[in-house]
Every structure is written in structure tokens, then in C-alpha cells.
Amino acid sequence: xxxxxxxCLFVVFSCNDESIELKIYDYDALEPLISKxxxxxxxxxxxxxxxxxxxxxxxxFEVINEKYKDNDVEVLLVSLDFPKDYDKKLxxxxxxxNIKSEVVALDDTxxxxxxxxxxxxxxxxxxxxxxxxxxxxxFYERSFTQEELETELxxxxxx
Amino acid sequence: xxxxxxxxxxxxxxxxxxxxINTDGNGYKVGDIATDFSLENIDGKMVSLSDYKDxxxxxxxxxxxxxxxxxxxxxxxxxxxxxxxxxxxxxxAIMPNNTDVKPxxxxxxxxxRAKAKGFTFPYLMDKGQKIYPQYGATKTPHIYIxxxxxxxxxxxxxxxxxxxxxxxxxxxxxxVENAVDALLExxxxxxxxxxxxxxxxxx
Numbered sequence: 001x002x003x004x005x006x007x008c009l010f011v012v013f014s015c016n017d018e019s020i021e022l023k024i025y026d027y028d029a030l031e032p033l034i035s036k037x038x039x040x041x042x043x044x045x046x047x048x049x050x051x052x053x054x055x056x057x058x059x060x061f062e063v064i065n066e067k068y069k070d071n072d073v074e075v076l077l078v079s080l081d082f083p084k085d086y087d088k089k090l091x092x093x094x095x096x097x098n099i100k101s102e103v104v105a106l107d108d109t110x111x112x113x114x115x116x117x118x119x120x121x122x123x124x125x126x127x128x129x130x131x132x133x134x135x136x137x138x139f140y141e142r143s144f145t146q147e148e149l150e151t152e153l154x155x156x157x158x159x
Numbered sequence: 160x161x162x163x164x165x166x167x168x169x170x171x172x173x174x175x176x177x178x179x180i181n182t183d184g185n186g187y188k189v190g191d192i193a194t195d196f197s198l199e200n201i202d203g204k205m206v207s208l209s210d211y212k213d214x215x216x217x218x219x220x221x222x223x224x225x226x227x228x229x230x231x232x233x234x235x236x237x238x239x240x241x242x243x244x245x246x247x248x249x250x251x252a253i254m255p256n257n258t259d260v261k262p263x264x265x266x267x268x269x270x271x272r273a274k275a276k277g278f279t280f281p282y283l284m285d286k287g288q289k290i291y292p293q294y295g296a297t298k299t300p301h302i303y304i305x306x307x308x309x310x311x312x313x314x315x316x317x318x319x320x321x322x323x324x325x326x327x328x329x330x331x332x333x334x335v336e337n338a339v340d341a342l343l344e345x346x347x348x349x350x351x352x353x354x355x356x357x358x359x360x361x362x
Contacts, residue, residue, distance in 0.1 A: 115354040125298035
């Protein structure tokens, strides 16, 4: 926890010129954010600015975030950009693309530990997405079209 | 007429390959026998595992120019080849991406990268993308360590190079080195599979 605070402070102070505040987590700190036990449907997308298929599908997540925000759907975009690129690439990207969904950064080098913890079937390729509500959880190591994403989401929405 | 025939064969081969690409995770598991291949190297020559008569095995690395994780590891891949090629485990790098999608990974770019970095290992193009699906590679970098056995080239390890992509000096576990060292000593590979983030292979 101390580490997160420190990282947050570091980020706030180190980039006064950027209006974007980026929360940076290690996996243990991120874990509660990707396994919330509330009544909402959560869509968690693992991406990076350097990942072309990720960038291509980001607008689809943005559409979902906007369209379903009154239906208790929350989108979380977990960036796997390298820390050296946070200020240089990630923050400008969030700003320029006007990303409205919540973006956090995951900085945890022990990938062999946490990739399997995110999902036992994840080989580690991105983009990857989790959709969950309570105990119901699906993992996708693939890209989506707008339609495909919406179809998957609808399985989680109450009729 | 000859060119027409050749063209027909090429079209057929292309069509065939389009339907044989299998990315649903049915690749090799540790213990499986890996296929050999004949792929074009950056020097224009074709390279097969069977060319390496004296090898005890191989460090097969699916990698590319354009993925930041692959780039972060390229010096370490070169170091692996320097350390293990003479001991019988050469690095064989294979570029699996569709170069129409990723022009930065085309043969010219591969040549330029290899020259700039001074790669001493073969850097092969998985033309037609037929090999990586058989291995079950999903991302770059993705490593398969093979041991030459009577049955063929047996998969002994699948996964990442080590446990710190950011900083080679902060690595605490060198998965690939540990595995190859174990094989060289005739011992069991302890950590047989690891996972890491990588760039999805572009189809």
C-alpha cells in the first residue's frame, strides 16, 4: 500500500505539466479492482499503446462505457505500457484520444506469477479481456469487434 | 506455362495455409515432439533444425522487430546464443507475424535489425505462418526449448526468457538458462512452463 501511495505521489509530482493522473499498481494492488464483489458488470481490458489490435478495439470499450453506464457496467482499461512510456506515450494517448473509461497502469515484472492469476488460460498475449459480475467470469485472449463485445456483455446483463 | 503452373501452386499453397492456421491453443505441450521446418533466413538460405547435426537441442524463439517486449529481450536472446550455441543449444529465432499487417517485420526490416544488433543466430521468416500455430506460439517473444532425442526434438520448456522484462540486471530467475543448464547436465528441467505478457502474433 505504501508503495502505491509513493508511486501516486511520484506521478503527481513528476508531471505537473500533464493534467492526466495515472494510478500505477503492482498486481496485488490491482487484484481487488479486477475482482469486485458488487452488483455491477465489470469489463477489464489489458492493453498497451504499442499494441495495434488493442488500440483498434479501445473505441469499442469506450462506446460500451458510455452506452451502458446507467446499466451498472464499469469499464477498466489496464495499461501494460512500460513505465518509461507513462509520461511520454500513455498519458498523451489518454488525453489526445479523450479516453473516458478509467485507465490504470499495471507495473509488475513478475509476469509468470500474475498472468496465471488473472486467468489460468492466459498465455500472456494482449489484447485480453475479462468480463465478470460477482462469481460469473469470462476471460478472452482475443480481439473484439463492437458487435462481438456487446454480444459478450449482454450475457452478463440482467434481462 | 511454367509460370502459370507455379502461380497455381502458389495460390493453392496460400489457400491451404489460410485454412491450416490454428490459433486456438492446440500447440505443443512439454513432452511433445516438435516439427522441423525449412524457413528462409535473413541471408536468403533455408534453415532446418536437421541442418544442425551436432546440436543437442535448440532454443527456438518466436520474436519480431516491432514488439516492445521482443525488443526488450533481443540483447538477452543474443547473449543466450553466445552462451549456448557452442554447448549444443543454438538459438533459432522465428518471426511469425503477417508482414502485410506488420510491414516493420518484413524480410528487409529483419535483415536491418539483425545487422544493427549483430545477431549471430538465424532469424527466420515463418512465411505463410505455418510453423508458429503448430508450436502453439501466441505471442512474441515466446520460447520453446527442444532437446534432440531418438523420438525427435522433444519440447522441454515453453515460456519466457526470465522474470524481469524491464531490467536484465534485476532478473532473479533465468528460466531459459536454468532449463538449458539442466538439460546439459542431464537433469530434469525444474520450471517447465512460464507465462509472460507479449504481443499477439499478427495474422
